[in-house]
Amino acid sequence: MHPDVVKLLDLQSKDLDLLEIDTRLADVAxxxxxxxxxxxxxxxxxxxxAQAVADAVQRRAELEVKIETYRVQQERRRQAIEITHPGKRAATLMAELDLARSVLAQEESEWIRMADRVTTLEQEVTEAEAGLEAVREQQAPERIQLKEREADIQRDRDAALKARAESAALVDKRLLTRYDRLRRNRSPRVVVPMNGSACGSCFTAVPLHRRSLIKGGAVVEGCEVCGVILYIPEGGE
Ligand SMILES: [Zn+2]
Structure with missing residues (x-):
């Protein structure tokens, strides 16, 4: 095997280690x-x-304004009746007063209903906040574990990066560029053993003269079709 291919295989195994570590990090994430x-x-x-409480509080406040307006109007009617002589005008005012009284009663009972609703909804907020707190508490140990796992993996990653850099430093610069480009464009595995007389990646037959070059270890040969760097495993054909 060409000595550069041996170095590339070592680099590739370091890169595959890194990939595996990144998968573990992604799992934690x-x-x-x-x-x-x-x-x-x-x-x-x-x-x-909380939004439901705010809506109900606003509705309650609107009812209060409305009720206050009705009360003022009723007071004016009462005063008007007092200074009006009995007759058609006074009868009309009396009828208006009665009608408005029942409307006012309806609005007041609506206010009571809304005030009860605010109380109920406030209780729901308290329960929801307790629920949130419970979720956070329940998660706390798991989150600590995850952080520890992440720190462990990060340490592995730092070591793997260092090993990768050391391995890459041994590879010929032009070959390293070719290898990195292949990895970016293709797959993480770009230094591939031959499969009999074919490329181990795309299975295209490799011409005999190129096969003998690869076998002799004289050059670093790539597959003419898919570009991967080919080698014949020890003990291979
Ligand atoms: Zn190929």
């Missing part, structure tokens, strides 16, 4: 995201309950 979603769900419940 996924698990954290799942915990975050649970918190967000509980937070949403709290804010929806």
């Amino acid at each position: 996924d698990e954290e995201a799942e915990l975050d979603r649970a918190v967000e769900g509980a937070e949403h419940t709290v804010s929806a309950a």
